Amino acid sequence: MNCEEATKLMDGYLDGELDPMTSQKIEQHLRDCRKCEQAYEAHTALAHAISRGAPYYKAQAELRQRVQSSLRDAVGVRASRSAARENHASLTSRWAKRRPVLPEIPWNWLALAAAIILAAIIASSFLPRLRPPTSDQFLATQLIASHVRSLMADHLTDVASSDQHTVKPWLDTKLDFAPPVVDLSSEGFPLIGGRLDYLDSRSVAALVYQKRKHFINLFIWPTTPKDSTAQTMVEREGYHLVHWSDGDFTYWAVSDVNINDLQSFKQLFEQQIARH
Amino acid sequence: MAAPLKIDYAFNAQDFESSAKIVKFTILKKHQEPDAAQEHELASFEETMLPHMDAAHNLAKWLLRNEEDAQDVVQEAYLRAFKSFSGFHGSNGRAWLLTIVRNTSYTLLKKNRAVDLTTTFDEEIHTAGHESVSPATILEHSENAELIKEAMDELPVQFREILALRHQEGLSYKEIADIAQIPPGTVMSRLSRARAELKEYLAARISKDK
Structure with missing residues (x-):
C-alpha cells in the first residue's frame, strides 16, 4: 500500500x-x-x-411535553379530557375569568406526573430488551457488517476468479481448513472469487457469488460445538441471511437478493457439493 | 401544522364563555372520539420512539442551528413518524426516526433557501495563508470545545450532519448511508472531507488570531 x-x-x-x-x-x-x-x-x-x-443538544422537558401532547391530539385522546375540563370551567364561570394562566399550571404538573409514570412503564417494558443480544443475533450483525464492508471498500475478493480450481487451492493455503468451493454459473450464480475474513474470533472463508447485479457472500467455517446446526433464516436491515450446516461446515449466506433467490442458492450449493 | 392549533383551541376554549364556542368545541370532541386501537398504537409508538428524542433534537439543532426551528422539526418529525409507524418493521428505531428528522429539516432548510443549504464558507478565512500552523498547534486548540462548536457550525450542512451522526450518535457507515441517503461508499469520503474542512477552519482561526 x-x-x-x-x-x-x-x-x-x-x-x-x-x-x-x-x-x-x-x-x-x-x-x-x-x-x-x-x-x-x-x-x-x-x-x-x-x-x-461538539455539544450534544438534548431535548428539553418542555419539548417532550409538546411532542407528547401533539401525538395525543393526533389520536384524539386529549379531546375527551379537555372537554370534561371545559364543562367544569363553564360551571364555575366566576373562576374562569381570572384564570387564563392558572389552569395550565395544574395541567403541567399532571402532564409531568403522567410523563414520569409513562417513563416508568416504558422503562419496565424495555427491560427485557436490554438483555444482551443472543450470540446468534450478534453473529448476524457481524455477518451483515462484513458483507457491507466487502462491498464498500472495494475489497470484495482476495482472489478474483470464476474458476473453483483457482479459488479453492488459494483458500486452502490461507486457512487451517479446506472449505468446499463450487461454481454455480450455469445455475445463474457465477462465482466471483474468494476472500479471507475474520468473524467471531476466527478466520473464515468467504466465497463471493453474483446474482444479476447483486452479490452474495457465503461465509464458511468448520462447525464447532458452539455453532447452532439448526437451519435459520434472518431478515435484517434489508439483508437476508440463510444459515445451514452439513456436519463438517457451518454456512452463512448474506445478501440483499430476495429470500427465494437466496434459498435456491443454498439448495444449488448443497446439490453441487453432494455431487462432488 | 393543524394539530398544535387544535390543542391551543382546546385550551383557550375555557376562556370563552359564549355558548357558540362551546358548541363548536363539542363537535370537535365528537369528531375525535378516541379509538382503542389507535391508543394502543400510540403507546407502542411512544415506547419505541420517545427514547430517541435527544438524538432527534441534537441532529435537528445541528442541521438548523436554531433552537426554535429544531423544536418545530422534532415535533413535526414525530407526527410524521407516527403517521407512517405502521410501515416501520425494522429494529433500528433511532435510525428510522433520524431519517425523518433529517428529511423534515431539509424541507425547512429548502424553504429558507436564501439563508442556508449552500452555507457560505468564509472565503477570506478559507484562503488566508495558514500553512504555517503546525498540526500540534491545531491539536492544542482543538481542546477548546467552544472553538470546535464554532468550527462545526461554520461547515456546510452535509458536513455538520455527517459529523453529528458519526461523532455524537456513533452510527456505523451503513446506518449513516441510510439516514443521509447516500451510497455506503460515499460515507467515508464525505466524513474525510468534513474532518479536513473542520481542521482547515481551526487552522484559519488560529492563524487569524495570531
Whole structure:
C-alpha cells in the first residue's frame, strides 16, 4: 500500500469500518511510513476532539411535553379530557375569568406526573430488551457488517476468479481448513472469487457469488460445538441471511437478493457439493 | 401544522364563555372520539420512539442551528413518524426516526433557501495563508470545545450532519448511508472531507488570531 491509498482509507480505518485484510495493510504501512503515522495520530486526535468538544443538544422537558401532547391530539385522546375540563370551567364561570394562566399550571404538573409514570412503564417494558443480544443475533450483525464492508471498500475478493480450481487451492493455503468451493454459473450464480475474513474470533472463508447485479457472500467455517446446526433464516436491515450446516461446515449466506433467490442458492450449493 | 392549533383551541376554549364556542368545541370532541386501537398504537409508538428524542433534537439543532426551528422539526418529525409507524418493521428505531428528522429539516432548510443549504464558507478565512500552523498547534486548540462548536457550525450542512451522526450518535457507515441517503461508499469520503474542512477552519482561526 502506498501513501496515497493509505490517506484515502485513513478515515475508514480510524472508524473501524474497513475489512480485516485492508486494515492489516494500513497497519503495515503506518509501521513503515513515519509521515503517514504522524498524519494518522493527528487525525485520531482531531476525531476525539470533535467527539468530546461538539455539544450534544438534548431535548428539553418542555419539548417532550409538546411532542407528547401533539401525538395525543393526533389520536384524539386529549379531546375527551379537555372537554370534561371545559364543562367544569363553564360551571364555575366566576373562576374562569381570572384564570387564563392558572389552569395550565395544574395541567403541567399532571402532564409531568403522567410523563414520569409513562417513563416508568416504558422503562419496565424495555427491560427485557436490554438483555444482551443472543450470540446468534450478534453473529448476524457481524455477518451483515462484513458483507457491507466487502462491498464498500472495494475489497470484495482476495482472489478474483470464476474458476473453483483457482479459488479453492488459494483458500486452502490461507486457512487451517479446506472449505468446499463450487461454481454455480450455469445455475445463474457465477462465482466471483474468494476472500479471507475474520468473524467471531476466527478466520473464515468467504466465497463471493453474483446474482444479476447483486452479490452474495457465503461465509464458511468448520462447525464447532458452539455453532447452532439448526437451519435459520434472518431478515435484517434489508439483508437476508440463510444459515445451514452439513456436519463438517457451518454456512452463512448474506445478501440483499430476495429470500427465494437466496434459498435456491443454498439448495444449488448443497446439490453441487453432494455431487462432488 | 393543524394539530398544535387544535390543542391551543382546546385550551383557550375555557376562556370563552359564549355558548357558540362551546358548541363548536363539542363537535370537535365528537369528531375525535378516541379509538382503542389507535391508543394502543400510540403507546407502542411512544415506547419505541420517545427514547430517541435527544438524538432527534441534537441532529435537528445541528442541521438548523436554531433552537426554535429544531423544536418545530422534532415535533413535526414525530407526527410524521407516527403517521407512517405502521410501515416501520425494522429494529433500528433511532435510525428510522433520524431519517425523518433529517428529511423534515431539509424541507425547512429548502424553504429558507436564501439563508442556508449552500452555507457560505468564509472565503477570506478559507484562503488566508495558514500553512504555517503546525498540526500540534491545531491539536492544542482543538481542546477548546467552544472553538470546535464554532468550527462545526461554520461547515456546510452535509458536513455538520455527517459529523453529528458519526461523532455524537456513533452510527456505523451503513446506518449513516441510510439516514443521509447516500451510497455506503460515499460515507467515508464525505466524513474525510468534513474532518479536513473542520481542521482547515481551526487552522484559519488560529492563524487569524495570531
